[in-house]
Amino acid sequence: MNFAAKLAPDAAELVRQDRVQSSLYTDPAIFEAEMTRIFERTWVWVAHASEIAEPGDFKMAMVGLQPVIVVRDRKGAVHVHVNRCRHRAATVCEVAKGKTNSFVCPYHGWSYALDGSLRGVPYDAGYAGAIDKREFPLRSLRVEQYAGLTFASFKHDIEPLSDFLAGAKKWIDLFMKQSAGYPLATLGEHKFRFPGNWKIQLENTTDAYHFPLVHKSFLTAADKETEAMMDIMNNGGFVEDLGNGHSVMTMIPSLTDLEDNLDAPIPKKFETLAAELAQDHSDQEVRRIVRAVGGTGFNLNLFPNLGCSAAFFRVLQPISVDETEVRHVALGMQGGPKAANRERLRIHEFFQGPMGFGSPDDAEVWDRVQHGAQGGKDLWLMLNRGIASEEQLTDGHRRSEVSAETGMRAAYQQWKAMMEQPA
């Protein structure tokens, strides 16, 4: 009997409306169940379309703990395959990103086409006709895209991606406006690990409450304009439960729609950039690009592994119950002005990554959460902030003030619903 089956009756006891048990961070049996019940049964983000733009482009990724390859075939269709030879399991790819015509297993030379079909078996006479290549393609996942976001699922009869994203779609559309009319493209990524459970980081994406304290050193280092703009506890923002575990936190409400307010004065910090752009662009274009450069004023948290976070993608990769890898993917304007993309790179480097002025401080407190959760294991993790002032909108979404723990409550209700499904 597997752990997941044993766990099912208990899921309700682990998660209440306003609190969850500490074992969600510390119990290896719960982690094991999550990797199948959640990560193998929902839509998991694997790539942005720009990372696999051309036929033959591929990248390695993970869905839960299973290694996969995301690849665009010759006809342009995107496939996601388990990175495992159907013969004796060796990975058929160990290159993080690249371009290829086929995937060849290094062990005995079985070769696969980009669509996953088995094409070649060396010395196949040795099987004396006992092998039918049609029976041994790479295992493929279901793949769907929305606005360039590419998701995969092991559950082939899962609801369409569009239904799963539901209330989050309008926020994805707003997020994509930061490429200022150019195609959005990934510009590289920072990867770092912290010794803590993946849900600690999941919670953080819609946690405004920590910002003024944990990111004090960032705010001090930033220019005065940015510091004022990032006074997110006092900007009138909100957190909203978007359904299916997704949520959004608007930190700087004035930067919700980057195509609005184009006539507003250009912030001082972007005056040099604006002057440089003005050499090749009209005033309206300059305003649109400059407004897009700083990114949006909200964090969109898509359950379980993607954050569309202000100006970058935050990708969660669980490693074990107490180890998580986080990737911060930088974004820019494909074919856009170099000066604008440079500005975006420098903004990303300033806060994100292992040497940023923000991420290491986040990682430090998440490490402290995991350490602290070893004590008082019977104590609850409290998620009740802002619950009293929560309002129900006409579309059924729940909304509360910016520092409410509404987004976390949304994620844990989805967690509970998925963990309670029969094994």
Added chain:
Amino acid sequence: MNMPVVMTPNISLEEASEFVSLEADLLDHACYEEWLALWTPTSRYVVPIDPAATEFEDKLNYAYDDHAMRRKRTDRLLNGQSISASPVARTVRLLSRFRILEADGARCDLRCAQFLTEHRRGRTRAYTANLTYRLVREAGALKIDQKVVRLINSTEALGGISYIL
């Protein structure tokens, strides 16, 4: 009459290695004011991700610091506001395998190995890197015009690094 020729002595391997060893010592002992003074006004401190990169401005790096950013970085290590730098990790860095790649009058490119051990809150980590320095002689003193820290695991997931590599 010929103009007097001002001879600028080439930067020797010995002089260059002594200078970068001093820089390492200043960082390990948190002498940040002295460290900030080692740089030319237009210099860059770079920790790239792409191991093959030689141009960094249009790439995503871990750090791409001009003077103002270096100042912010040292302030952060001293002002006690950053929880990941309170306390700052203790570090010991060993530099070795010095080689001058190119020398041209008052300028040289030096490459060496760095093995850095970090200790903080009960955890010890190691970061190994190739360092490449562009050193110049300004008013008789050596200065750093560019320092590039190429971590051998730069493309992997790293831990938080709240100090200067």
